[in-house]
Amino acid sequence: MTKYIFVTGGVTSSLGKGIIAASLAKLLQARGYRTTIQKFDPYINVDPGTLNPYEHGECYVTEDGAETDLDLGHYERFLNTYTSQANNVTTGRIYQYVINKEREGAYLGKTVQVIPHITDEIKRRMMLLGKDNKYDIVITELGGTVGDIESLPYVEAVRQMKWEMGDENALVVHLTLIPYLKAAKELKTKPTQHSVKMMSEHGLNPDVLVCRTEEPLYKDLKRKIALFCNVTQDAVIEALDADTIYGVPLEMMRERLDEICLQKLNLPKGTEPDLSKWKEFLNKLRYPKSKVTIGLIGKYVELQDAYKSILEALIHAGAMNECKVEVRNIHSELLTPENAIEKLHNLDAILVAPGFGSRGIEGKIHAIRYARENKIPFFGICLGMQMACVEFARNVLGMSKAHSTEMNPDTTESVISMMEEQKNITQMGGTMRLGSYDCELTPDSKASSIYGSTHITERHRHRYEFNNEFYDAFEKAGMVPVGKNPKTGLVEIVEVPSHPFYVGVQFHPEYKSTVENPHPLFVAFVKAAKEAQERRNGHSHMVYQNSVAEG
Numbered sequence: 001m002t003k004y005i006f007v008t009g010g011v012t013s014s015l016g017k018g019i020i021a022a023s024l025a026k027l028l029q030a031r032g033y034r035t036t037i038q039k040f041d042p043y044i045n046v047d048p049g050t051l052n053p054y055e056h057g058e059c060y061v062t063e064d065g066a067e068t069d070l071d072l073g074h075y076e077r078f079l080n081t082y083t084s085q086a087n088n089v090t091t092g093r094i095y096q097y098v099i100n101k102e103r104e105g106a107y108l109g110k111t112v113q114v115i116p117h118i119t120d121e122i123k124r125r126m127m128l129l130g131k132d133n134k135y136d137i138v139i140t141e142l143g144g145t146v147g148d149i150e151s152l153p154y155v156e157a158v159r160q161m162k163w164e165m166g167d168e169n170a171l172v173v174h175l176t177l178i179p180y181l182k183a184a185k186e187l188k189t190k191p192t193q194h195s196v197k198m199m200s201e202h203g204l205n206p207d208v209l210v211c212r213t214e215e216p217l218y219k220d221l222k223r224k225i226a227l228f229c230n231v232t233q234d235a236v237i238e239a240l241d242a243d244t245i246y247g248v249p250l251e252m253m254r255e256r257l258d259e260i261c262l263q264k265l266n267l268p269k270g271t272e273p274d275l276s277k278w279k280e281f282l283n284k285l286r287y288p289k290s291k292v293t294i295g296l297i298g299k300y301v302e303l304q305d306a307y308k309s310i311l312e313a314l315i316h317a318g319a320m321n322e323c324k325v326e327v328r329n330i331h332s333e334l335l336t337p338e339n340a341i342e343k344l345h346n347l348d349a350i351l352v353a354p355g356f357g358s359r360g361i362e363g364k365i366h367a368i369r370y371a372r373e374n375k376i377p378f379f380g381i382c383l384g385m386q387m388a389c390v391e392f393a394r395n396v397l398g399m400s401k402a403h404s405t406e407m408n409p410d411t412t413e414s415v416i417s418m419m420e421e422q423k424n425i426t427q428m429g430g431t432m433r434l435g436s437y438d439c440e441l442t443p444d445s446k447a448s449s450i451y452g453s454t455h456i457t458e459r460h461r462h463r464y465e466f467n468n469e470f471y472d473a474f475e476k477a478g479m480v481p482v483g484k485n486p487k488t489g490l491v492e493i494v495e496v497p498s499h500p501f502y503v504g505v506q507f508h509p510e511y512k513s514t515v516e517n518p519h520p521l522f523v524a525f526v527k528a529a530k531e532a533q534e535r536r537n538g539h540s541h542m543v544y545q546n547s548v549a550e551g
């Protein structure tokens with residue numbers, strides 16, 4: 001029978017529930033348990049796809065094309081397995097389903113209410129992944145903080161599940177904060193006591209407390225927390241601030257979080273976790289042999305979470321190259337031809353980010369031009385690739401009006417235009433070209449040598465595409481489409497072979513990079529940045545000359 005672990009949060013948001021949940025899942029997976037994680041978000045949006053990154057950080061896209069919470073990215077990066085639409089549920093989705101059923105007459109004669117109809121639907125979805133005996137353990141992270149009005153139906157659903165299944169089949173891990181008051185030189189347990197009390201007012205008691213803290217929790221303090229929060233003493237887990245999120249699974253193992261959960265679920269300890277690959281990665285991450293600086297050009301750069309998967313993919317790729325990747329955030333809105341040199345001249349590589357709408361577009365185009373003309377390694381993702389095509393059309397092909405019809409619907413030189421199947425769509429949510437698609441690569445391209453294959457699949461999230469009317473003109477002038485969708489002919493990758501590293505991709509490779517499988521394009525990009533730095537330092541001038549000559 002599948003067992004359930006619920007991860008709730010108290011005191012404040014941003015305590016890293018997603019990382020704790022993913023770390024626990026990693027450890028259980030490493031002990032041989034088939035484990036998955038899902039996230040339940042209490043907002044009314046049906047999915048986060050329509051949310052601005054300022055509101056909600058990055059929108060993470062799964063293989064099956066679901067637009068989901070960025071925590072699913074952590075789950076995939078930690079577990080090295082795919083998630084799907086079923087792994088992310090929002091209040092909006094629950095209500096939509098219940099209301100549709102009501103309209104169909106499924107509850108005929110009954111008043112449809114939060115309890116039991118909404119809570120029943122929450123429970124059904126919480127157990128969905130546990131059906132068919134696919135998993136031994138399903139971890140459910142509850143978004144928001146216990147005590148929020150909108151979280152109440154979820155807390156009630158968990159309470160009911162615990163009552164129905166028994167404590168040894170449904171476990172609550174509550175993540176909380178033990179603040180350190182500098183002036184008093186003391187760790188304070190009161191906020192945690194209050195948050196547990198608030199939970200128990202709703203009939204739910206946590207089984208395990210994971211305490212975020214800046215200072216170690218001494219034994220007596222753990223005892224005090226256990227006593228006042230009604231958990232066993234070994235179930236008070238210290239979660240000290242970590243230097244990297246990838247260190248957290250090992251910290252949680254040291255604190256025996258996995259063992260305590262298994263004990264409470266009445267499950268054997270399983271095999272000793274073999275985290276050697278993980279540790280090897282951590283070692284490389286912590287002790288890099290070199291350092292590169294990569295410019296990230298985007299319009300949300302001031303917001304850490306907006307480009308989460310890209311930043312994580314760069315971390316994975318950096319470790320693979322035993323090289324620290326310092327990301328320099330460059331706001332595309334503030335980039336002009338006048339200040340481009342000043343802002344970009346000491347970068348080892350330039351990455352132009354995905355995005356929507358006109359804001360900051362010209363800045364992205366300046367950065368791309370700078371990278372192309374100065375032979376700085378360039379990686380353009382989705383909108384970054386589209387703007388690379390616009391830049392090339394304007395400055396190499398002499399098409400001064402070249403643009404994407406997203407930014408200029410009336411342009412006569414629409415090198416990027418709306419996909420045919422998108423033209424009659426009126427609804428915004430979930431209607432882009434989403435999820436995994438096949439791509440065939442030209443055999444002698446840089447991309448095919450990086451992937452080591454001519455057939456790949458990658459995830460998408462866009463409405464616009466390269467306009468194949470201009471295919472030949474681009475190819476002749478030196479920007480070559482080297483990746484295509486075999487069914488539709490849509491261009492998925494462009495390269496400039498005469499450049500040391502110039503790759504634009506219509507898809508989002510960042511979603512598929514994991515600790516154990518860093519994405520080959522990111523790995524190659526960081527390697528190219530290292531080489532560019534060496535060239536600049538004059539170490540391997542010849543290599544540069546050769547690669548230019550080859551191109």
Ligand code: GLN
Nearest residue numbers: 354355382383462463464
């Ligand atoms: N706005 C562009 C499109 O819709 C690119 C999207 C993206 O970068 N994800 O095609």
